[in-house]
Amino acid sequence: xxxxxxxxxxxxxxxxxxxxxxxxxxxxxxxxxxxxxxxxxxxxxxxxxxxxxxxxxxxxxxxxxxxxxxxxxxxxxxxxxxxxxxxxxxxxxxxxxxxxxxxxxxxxxxxxxxxxxxxxxxxxxxxxxxxxxxxxxxxxxxxxxxxxxxxxxxxxxxxxxxxxxxxxxxxxxxxxxxxxxxxxxxxxxxxxxxxxxxxxx
Amino acid sequence: xxxxxxxxxxxxxxxxxxxxxxxxxxxxxxxxxxxxxxxxxxxxxxxxxxxxxxxxxxxxxxxxxxxxxxxxxxxxxxxxxxxxxxxxxxxxxxxxxxxxxxxxxxx
Amino acid sequence: xxxxxxxxxxxxxxxxxxxxxxxxxxxxxxxxxxxxxxxxxxxxxxxxxxxxxxxxxxxxxxxxxxxxxxxxxxxxxxxxxxxxxxxxxxxxxxxxxxxxxxxxxxxxxxxxxxxxxxxxxxxxxxxxxxxxxxxxxxxxxxxxxxxxxxxxxxxxxxxxxxxxxxxxxxxxxxxxxxxxxxxxxxxxxxxxxxxxxxxxxxxxxxxxxxxxxxxxxxxxxxxxxxxxxxxxxxxxxxxxxxxxxxxxxxxxxxxxxxxxxxxxxxxxxxxxxxxxxxxxxxxxxxxxxxxxxxxxxxxxxxxxxxxxxxxxxxxxxxxxxxxxxxxxxxxxxxxxxxxxxxxxxxxxxxxxxxxxxxxxxxxxxxxxxxxxxxxxxxxxxxxxxxxxxxxxxxxxxxxxxxxxxxxxxxxxxxxxxxxxxxxxxxxxxxxxxxxxxxxxxxxxxxxxxxxxxxxxxxxxxxxxxxxxxxxxxxxxxxxxxxxxxxxxxxxxxxxxxxxxxxxxxxxxxxxxxxxxxxxxxxxxxxxxxxxxxxxxxxxxxxxxxxxxxxxxxxxxxxxxxxxxxxxxxxxxxxxxxxxxxxxxxxxxxxxxxxxxxxxxxxxxxxxxxxxxxxxxxxxxxxxxxxxxxxxxxxxxxxx
Numbered sequence: 010x011x012x013x014x015x016x017x018x019x020x021x022x023x024x025x026x027x028x029x030x031x032x033x034x035x036x037x038x039x040x041x042x043x044x045x046x047x048x049x050x051x052x053x054x055x056x057x058x059x060x061x062x063x064x065x066x067x068x069x070x071x072x073x074x075x076x077x078x079x080x081x082x083x084x085x086x087x088x089x090x091x092x093x094x095x096x097x098x099x100x101x102x103x104x105x106x107x108x109x110x111x112x113x114x115x116x117x118x119x120x121x122x123x124x125x126x127x128x129x130x131x132x133x134x135x136x137x138x139x140x141x142x143x144x145x146x147x148x149x150x151x152x153x154x155x156x157x158x159x160x161x162x163x164x165x166x167x168x169x170x171x172x173x174x175x176x177x178x179x180x181x182x183x184x185x186x187x188x189x190x191x192x193x194x195x196x197x198x199x200x201x202x203x204x205x206x207x208x209x210x
Numbered sequence: 211x212x213x214x215x216x217x218x219x220x221x222x223x224x225x226x227x228x229x230x231x232x233x234x235x236x237x238x239x240x241x242x243x244x245x246x247x248x249x250x251x252x253x254x255x256x257x258x259x260x261x262x263x264x265x266x267x268x269x270x271x272x273x274x275x276x277x278x279x280x281x282x283x284x285x286x287x288x289x290x291x292x293x294x295x296x297x298x299x300x301x302x303x304x305x306x307x308x309x310x311x312x313x314x315x316x317x
Numbered sequence: 318x319x320x321x322x323x324x325x326x327x328x329x330x331x332x333x334x335x336x337x338x339x340x341x342x343x344x345x346x347x348x349x350x351x352x353x354x355x356x357x358x359x360x361x362x363x364x365x366x367x368x369x370x371x372x373x374x375x376x377x378x379x380x381x382x383x384x385x386x387x388x389x390x391x392x393x394x395x396x397x398x399x400x401x402x403x404x405x406x407x408x409x410x411x412x413x414x415x416x417x418x419x420x421x422x423x424x425x426x427x428x429x430x431x432x433x434x435x436x437x438x439x440x441x442x443x444x445x446x447x448x449x450x451x452x453x454x455x456x457x458x459x460x461x462x463x464x465x466x467x468x469x470x471x472x473x474x475x476x477x478x479x480x481x482x483x484x485x486x487x488x489x490x491x492x493x494x495x496x497x498x499x500x501x502x503x504x505x506x507x508x509x510x511x512x513x514x515x516x517x518x519x520x521x522x523x524x525x526x527x528x529x530x531x532x533x534x535x536x537x538x539x540x541x542x543x544x545x546x547x548x549x550x551x552x553x554x555x556x557x558x559x560x561x562x563x564x565x566x567x568x569x570x571x572x573x574x575x576x577x578x579x580x581x582x583x584x585x586x587x588x589x590x591x592x593x594x595x596x597x598x599x600x601x602x603x604x605x606x607x608x609x610x611x612x613x614x615x616x617x618x619x620x621x622x623x624x625x626x627x628x629x630x631x632x633x634x635x636x637x638x639x640x641x642x643x644x645x646x647x648x649x650x651x652x653x654x655x656x657x658x659x660x661x662x663x664x665x666x667x668x669x670x671x672x673x674x675x676x677x678x679x680x681x682x683x684x685x686x687x688x689x690x691x692x693x694x695x696x697x698x699x700x701x702x703x704x705x706x707x708x709x710x711x712x713x714x715x716x717x718x719x720x721x722x723x724x725x726x727x728x729x730x731x732x733x734x735x736x737x738x739x740x741x742x743x744x745x746x747x748x749x750x751x752x753x754x755x756x757x758x759x760x761x762x763x764x765x766x767x768x769x770x771x772x773x774x775x776x777x778x779x780x781x782x783x784x785x786x787x788x789x790x791x792x793x794x795x796x797x798x799x800x801x802x803x804x805x806x807x808x809x810x811x812x813x814x815x816x817x818x819x820x821x822x823x824x825x826x827x828x829x830x831x832x833x834x835x836x837x838x839x840x841x842x843x844x845x846x847x848x849x850x851x852x853x854x855x856x857x858x859x860x861x862x863x864x865x866x867x868x869x870x871x872x873x874x875x876x877x878x879x880x881x882x883x884x885x886x887x888x889x890x891x892x893x894x895x896x897x898x899x900x901x902x903x904x905x906x907x908x909x910x911x912x913x914x915x916x917x918x919x920x921x922x923x924x925x926x927x928x929x930x931x932x933x934x935x936x937x938x939x940x941x942x943x944x945x946x947x948x949x950x951x952x953x954x955x956x
Contacts, residue, residue, distance in 0.1 A: 023508040027284050029427045033504045035287050036534060039294030040496065044538035046298030047572060051546065051557070054309055058563035075246050079239060082269075086235035089277045093228050135555060139563040142555040146546070164947075190278045194270050201266035205249045206259050286507075290534075297535055301622060305571045308626070308638050 034184045038191045045195050048150055049202060052143040057209040059140040063133040066208035070124070077120035078200045081155075084113035085193045088186045095169075095179040103182070104169050110189065111162040114155055121152055144203070151199060154192045161185045234276045241265050331956055332910045343910035345429035346841060350436050351415030352737065357440055358407035364447075365399035366804065368392050370797055373761070377794035379782040389778035390457035391450070391480070397460030398484070401584065402491050403443045405718065408726050409587035410439075410495075413502055413526050415737060419832035419839060420520050422511025422848050427504040429908040430949060431497055437918035438494035445922040446487035449480060456484035459776060461573060464558030464566040468550050479929050485548040486925040492537045492544075493921065499533035502526065511831075513850035517611070520830045521604060524611045525590030528618040532579045532586075540576035543569060552928065570632055574625040582621045584718060585685075586614060588725025589656065592678040595732050596660055598828045599675035600667025601869070603854060606659045613652035613659075620649045630701045639698050646696040650689065657686060673747030674826070677728030680755055684720025688713055691766065706776075709769025715762045727754075727807070735825045739837045740818030746810040750803050757799030764789035764796075829857040842905045909956045917945025 023029060056065065091106030125145070128134070135145045165182060168174040174181065245265050248258060275281035280288055332343040341349060371392050375381040384392060414432065418425055426432050449455040457480045458467040467481045506527045510519070519527075546557040547569065556562035558569045597604045604610060626634060626642040660682050669675065691713040695701045704710060727750075735741045773786050780786055819825075824833040831848055832839075834856055852858050861869045920942025927934030 024510045024514075025284065025286050025508055027287060027508065029504050029508055032287065032290075032508055033427065033500050036290040036500050036503055039290035039292075040500075040534045040538050042291070042294035042298045043535050044542060046302045047539050047542035050302040050306055051542070051568065053306060054565075054568065055557075055563065060563050071246065071249060075242070079242055082238050082242060083235060085238075085273055085277050086231060089231050090228060093231070135553060139556045139559075142549070142553075142557060146549065146555075164950075187278055190273055194273050197266050197269050197273070201245065201262050205245055205262050207255045290503075293531075294535060297622060301539075301575055301625075305575070308571065308634055309565070309567075311635070311637065 028180060030180065030184055031187075034187050038187065041191065041195075045147075045151070045198070048143075048147040049198065052147045052203060055139045055143040056203075057140065059138040062137045062141075063128075063131055064138075064140055064208070065128075065133065065144050065203070068128045068131040068133045069204060070127070071204060073120070073124060074200065074204055077117055077124070078196060080113050080120065081117045081193055081196050084110045084117070085190050087113060088189045092179065092182050092186050095174070095176060095182050098176045100169055100174070103174070104166055107162050107166045107169070107182075111159050111166065114159045114162070114189075118152055118155055118159070121148060147199065147203070151192070151195055154195070158185070158189050158192055162189070231276065234272055238269055238272060241269050331952070332912060334910075340910065342915055343433075343912055345425075345433050345908050345910055345914070347414050347418050347425050347429065347432060348737070348839065348841075350432050351411045351413075353436050354407045354414055354439070355411035357436075357443070358404050358411060361399050361403035361407070361443060363804070365396055365404055366801060368396035368399065370801060372396060373794040373797040375778065376780070377791050379780050379784070379787055379790075381779045384778065386778040387454075387457070391455040393776065394456045394459050394484075395446075395450075398446065398456065398488075400718070401460060401580070402488065403439075403446070405584050405722050405726070406495065407439055409529070409584075409722075410435075410498060412522075412587060412591065412726070412729055412733070413498075413529075416733065416832060417502060417505055417523060417526060418509070419835065419843055420523050420830055421506065421509060421514055422831055422844065422850065423505065423509040424843050424847075424905070425908060426501055427509060428501045430911050430914050430954070431501050433911070433914035434918055435494045435498035435501065437915045438490060438497070438921055441918055441922045442487055442490035442494060445490060445925055446483060449483035449487075452479070452483075454478055454480045456480050456487070458484065461577065462547065462569070463573075464547065464550070464569040465560070467547060467569070468558060470551065482548065482551055482929050485544045485551070486928055489541060489544050489548075490921050490925055492541050495533050496537045499530040499537070503530040503534060506530070511847050511850050513855075517608065518850055518853045518855070520590075521593035521607065521610055521614070522587075522590035522830075525586040525593070525614050528614050529583050529586050532583050532618055532621065536576045536579040536583070539572055543572035543576070546572075548928070567629075567632055567634075570629050571626070574628045575622075577628065578625040579618075579621045581714075581717075582617055585722050585725075586617070588681060588722040588729075589614065591725045591729040591732070592660065592681050594828075594830065595674045595678040595728050596663045597854075598732075598826050599670045599672065599678070600664050601670075601827075602663055602667040603829070603857075604659065605662035605665075607853060610656055610659050613655045616652040617649065620645065620652070624649055627696060627701070630698050631705050643696055643698050647693070650693050650696070653689060657682060657689075672731075672744055672826075673742070673751055674728045674732035676748065676751040677724050677731065680751065681721055681725040681728060684716055684724060684755075684758070688716025688718075688720055691716065704769060706774055707769035708765040708773045708775060711775055712762050712765035712769060715765070719762070720758060724754075727751075732826065733832075734814075735818075735821030736832060736835075736837050736839070738814075738818075739821055740814050741821050741825060742810050742814050742818060746806055746813070750806045750810065753803035753806065754800055757796050757801075757803055760796030761793050761800060762796070764793045768793075824856075827860075829854040831856050842907055906955050908954050911949070911952060913945050913949035913952065917942055917949060920945060 025032070087106045087109040091103055091110060094102035094106055133141050135142050162185065165174060165185060245262055248261050280291070332339060334340045341353065344350060371384060375383045375389060414426070458469070462481065462484055467484070469481070470477050506523060549555045550557050550559065556564040558564050558566045560566060593604055593610060623645045624642060626638055627646045630639055691709065695704060695710070695713065731742055731747055768786055768789050771785060773780065773784070821837045823836055834848065835843060848855070859872060861871055864870050920938045923938030923941060924935045927938055
């Protein structure tokens with residue numbers, strides 16, 4: 010029969026043994042692949058369509074973005090440490106790691122905003138060309154996803170602080186964690202395909 | 211899928227412990243450093259692209275497998291996600307090919 | 318056996334009623350949500366039908382004066398948008414919502430409040446779209462919104478017309494409703510089947526529903542991106558689809574049809590599922606080749622992703638792309654054809670009963686074949702060069718979508734009406750409806766094949782008198798009013814049956830699937846005890862066995878027409894995490910009603926209006942959405 014320190018107090022039976030919400034999250038993430046795939050493809054299609062204006066590789070700063078990317082990557086570590094904490098009943102550590110994840114996320118977003126200001130200053134904007142538009146739409150959609158994630162993480166923090174996130178509800182952290190990691194792996198793809206691969210001639 | 215009775219949900223997996231997570235994170239950092247280095251090294255573009263994509267796939271798989279726990283979870287859980295990736299990869303590749311291989315629009 | 322729904326404590330925040338308007342507004346019961354979808358979709362059907370009559374009135378004669386070009390563009394665009402997004406999809410959703418839990422032996426869907434949210438967002442999205450008529454003009458660039466026409470901001474003398482802003486934002490909102498619902502129903506089908514109901518013991522309707530949810534989940538994001546790009550071109554001044562500024566209108570077509578082709582299977586697979594349930598019941602024979610029908614449905618779902626550019630043969634993709642997509646398009650005809658043969662074989666040798674559900678199903682099969690045949694001609698690229706953008710294409714898709722999907726959906730209405738409302742629709746009126754609609758339909762759309770081959774283009778608001786198109790256009794218009802008459806018959810039947818319809822028992826059609834084991838209508842909790850499934854068509858096997866000569870012999874005791882009690886009930890699939898479902902004698906806790914879904918849903922159209930009229934309005938909408946979502950997250954599923 011069902012044991013679990015980590016699943017909801019009432020026994021919950023499904024045809025596959027997988028929790029409904031967990032399955033739903035993975036189905037949703039599958040659909041998000043199509044969303045970001047489209048945005049990345051549009052970028053790849055248009056990255057050279059600058060009509061003589063600035064292109065991304067004229068204005069970007071790889072070292073800076075590398076640090077940003079590393080920050081987001083590490084936030085996945087703190088996220089999974091947060092999950093490990095609640096799964097063993099450590100509310101204090103849970104909050105520490107949740108906050109760390111949210112802060113790393115906010116650092117990433119701040120880095121993005123700073124980067125974008127530089128780009129705009131150098132003439133690479135949403136309006137300067139369709140190359141610019143594609144870049145900013147892609148990164149803004151990603152940034153919006155990160156922001157939603159940060160809001161959810163802070164909500165979890167607040168819930169834990171009020172004693173509303175006991176060990177039995179660790180799945181909430183797990184599922185929001187899945188969302189957070191997804192946002193991270195999308196950035197892994199974006200960082201490689203948008204920033205790192207050689208600039209078109 | 212269960213043909214018989216319903217299955218109670220449970221923590222079916224062997225949990226990686228925190229040490230493993232940190233190890234994965236260190237590898238991720240190292241691979242990222244390698245990617246950045248490669249982006250600066252002078253080499254033919256196709257080789258660079260292959261190398262960078264290959265490394266990012268490893269990072270992707272590591273986060274999905276370990277942090278998102280897919281390696282240790284019920285295998286059924288992989289289906290919706292992998293379907294999304296393969297579908298996206300296929301159709302968007304075809305679209306980009308349609309634009310690059312033969313197109314009437316100016317490049 | 319005491320079955321009680323929990324009476325909730327008199328909390329300020331949680332609604333309690335089971336009757337009255339508020340109970341419908343706060344319902345999370347899949348059956349009620351299904352009924353809401355059905356009524357709303359039917360209302361939109363009447364509106365879309367009215368738009369069709371306007372089109373036909375305008376085109377009945379050359380140099381028509383009933384609608385000017387500007388108005389015509391809005392009417393035909395909204396006709397398409399309405400029928401696709403506000404009628405066929407939600408009617409299918411109505412059946413999915415009502416039937417999926419009942420057919421798989423569950424008490425509700427995986428996420429009841431999310432289910433309600435999907436309905437309200439659909440309603441608000443449809444109203445948002447239609448509000449455009451009052452706020453400057455409805456979308457006027459065709460349902461397919463091709464760029465650069467869709468980027469146009471000047472309509473008539475109006476300097477900044479928002480018509481296509483409503484298109485982009487309206488469809489994004491509707492897409493959210495469908496995506497959310499698709500995740501919900503996919504999880505329900507995967508995870509909440511009764512004990513013993515393996516995938517290959519599921520009814521075909523459930524299989525088709527499952528494929529549709531997966532198609533929705535993967536296809537909707539693509540059009541969502543396309544619509545955002547369109548919106549940004551329009552309101553932010555970007556140039557994604559503007560060729561003169563580095564963009565490419567062909568990108569719109571690729572993204573749109575990447576969604577659009579799976580969409581047509583989303584539109585027709587539910588009806589195929591319905592027909593696959595009706596034909597066996599009214600042939601008193603099992604579906605011929607169940608595994609093949611199921612696998613064909615799955616194949617159609619897969620292959621549907623590989624054919625999208627057959628909508629773009631004349632767009633200039635080049636011979637390689639055109640050839641590849643022509644071949645893939647021809648291949649996809651195969652699984653569809655296979656299904657047709659399976660349906661025919663199901664009927665062959667059966668004891669056929671030609672009641673309305675059966676008539677509509679046979680209508681589906683025949684009309685869909687005609688539509689499919691014209692479709693095959695489109696697959697041949699040189700043919701398509703002749704046929705594309707003519708009325709021949711209009712004939713094709715009306716045969717498959719009206720002759721196909723709509724006929725199938727009407728069949729489903731007649732079939733499940735007694736289960737849902739407790740009374741049958743009148744048989745005689747139903748037959749009149751069918752024949753009048755079949756004749757009217759063919760008189761309306763048959764001539765389009767001829768007109769198309771005679772060169773009449775699509776999407777024109779009128780035509781010159783010397784083109785030779787006058788006769789068939791007039792014939793078509795007469796047909797369209799015949800269809801309208803048949804719909805009036807149906808509506809009369811529906812109203813009349815409320816008081817005078819034959820009262821239905823649990824199983825008025827002697828059917829095969831387990832929803833017919835419940836009362837008509839079923840109780841809120843669906844099943845007193847969750848059934849245990851031992852076979853495909855489990856209910857049928859409980860009613861009948863075959864003797865040595867293969868004749869059907871009713872099972873002696875306890876099986877037929879009972880109240881559906883199975884002796885081996887076990888703990889069954891539950892509606893939500895917090896609900897308990899126990900076999901007889903225990904209280905069954907159903908998920909509680911909630912205000913949050915409609916509240917959260919309200920935020921979306923407000924954000925939509927804000928994108929058009931002022932971003933500060935978006936903030937208001939966003940706060941409502943967030944408030945609704947937080948309220949939802951923090952209220953328990955069941956109290």
